[in-house]
Amino acid sequence: MARILDLPKVELHLHFEGAAPPAFIRGLAKEKKTDLSKIFRPDGSYAYRDFVHFLSVYEAATSVLKGPEDFARLCTALMEESAKNGVVYSETFVSPDFCGGGDVGAWREYLHAIREAAEAGEKTYGVTLRGIVTCIRHFGPDKAKAAARCAAETAGDWIVGFGMGGDENMGEQGDFAYSFDMAAEAGLRLTTHAGEWRGPREVENAITDLRGMERIGHGVRAIEDPRLCDILAEREITLEVCPGSNVFLGVYPSLDKHPIQKLRERGVKVTVSTDDPPFFHTTLRKEYERLAKTFRWGADTFADLNRTALDAAFCDAATKEAIK
């Protein structure tokens, strides 16, 4: 098991604010004299009932992250935690909606602070971090356009992708085509959350109604449609699978019922990530440990998952080469 847990890991699906430990958020709330007691349980963990409530608790927690400096501190905390888990490369979802409200000038200031922390963190912790600008589906297509504009203006060696998270039951993937097109034209690579709460049609919509989709966040419910699995396999669309998140939120009742193994067997490219680790009481090491036990995966399987993840990473070839 130690051989598996100590493997160098590549993580592709990690929400920046969702990586904030509850103690970190409580500390900021205290500094800012904000009462956040209703989002914490007596044991100090985040308190929410279901996914939609999770999103509102997430937004409440994020509300105490006020300026660029707070996001820089969070970046350092995230990288320290990633390093503890043996992560060598990580892509994280950052949202202009939480960093200046979609204003390009303000976003640049937040991004500058985050990047400075990421560069320092790379030296201190040996983790390479890249950003995926992420719009939030339940904020609607207009807010998504503002996020895409921020993404397009800052596309480059650090902001490497554009994505969408949020409530999958709100609107349709195609409502956001303008934003995804704008991001793609700026050279950004694309991913979107799909097939977590809605079924396989949502994954199909993501790859047909949005041009150039290369990865899908979650995407696990594609397993319900064998023909769709064949298409994903053939097009080498990579799923950013977050098994612990899916089980914690009740998408599947337990890990042994999770389709990650079946997706692999069908030839779909899958990777493993944590989503919002402290919210789901997980870490990447815990994910590996549970997967190894449940599916009897050995070090070779995990090495394969990490190769797939590095192949599907949105950074440039030189960065990948330096990680190998």
Ligand code: ES4
């Ligand atoms: C999410 Cl917008 C957002 N933030 C954090 N986690 C998420 N999962 C799905 N959407």
Ligand code: ZN
């Ligand atoms: Zn997610």
